Amino acid sequence: MALAPLATVDDLVALGLVLTEDEEPIAENYLAVASAAVREAAGTPISETSSTVSLEGEADQRLRLPGPPIQSVDAVAIDGVAATDWRLRSDRLWRFGGWTTASGPSEVTVTYTHGLPEVPADIVDLVGRLVAGALASYRADDGGASLGTQVVTSERIGDYAVTYGGDGLATDMELPAYLRERLAARFGGGAGLVRSR
Incomplete structure (x- = not known):
């Protein structure tokens, strides 16, 4: 779009x-x-839009989302499995256990709204x-x-x-x-x- x-x-x-x-x-x-x-x-x-991105998840607890400022996050999936144990903090997703799986870095798919309303x-x-x-x-x-x-x-x-x-x-x-x-x-x-x- x-x-x-x-x-x-x-x-x-x-x-x-x-x-x-x-x-x-x-x-x-x-x-x-x-x-x-x-x-x-x-x-x-710059202007507000909705996006779905795939990012490489690492062991770090914070995952930076592109296109700040982040207004809201609608869905998060780790290697295709829906995740709910995250929080949005300072344009980043925070997750206690980090963003990797037992087999190493994961693929994190995020659907979110970002940018400025005006x-x-x-x-x-x-x-x-x-x-x-x-x-x-x-x-x-x-x-x-x-x-x-x-x-x-x-x-x-x-x-x-x-x-x-x-x-x-x-x-x-x-x-x-x-x-x-x-x-x-x-x-x-x-x-x-x-x-x-």
Whole structure:
């Protein structure tokens, strides 16, 4: 199931973007692409959704679930057998006996609801700004050349000249490294905790 975009055409209008009727389907497409880019950087869906995942269970009592924050857990099975002796604590499942079986690591299947019930305003704004940049490129009358990211590195007025340089981004929908790191840190998609035994 595809997730709904993190922002809507109405959000774009509220941010001050003026769209023609012909541009609305293009904006819808850009909203989907920008939302996918933000979710990929965050490492989580951000908006609330239900998922079923299979994870490798280890001897540790805690089992981290992807896509925080975790709202609720509907079902847990260990190697295909329903389990009820667990608790949800701090976006992790806790089980007294750990998550292994007598034969070693197990496969833990979890059905749960996770993400935020409402997309934060700054994420709506970020997606809106990505779409606005893509629409500006779309609107440019340059035979499609502006659909790739171009940065003006120098400009001269006498005998007009302009020089474009790349900033390492291929399109308006790519997020710079600092923003990707910030999203990953905020939503838990960054490096995980490594435990030594």
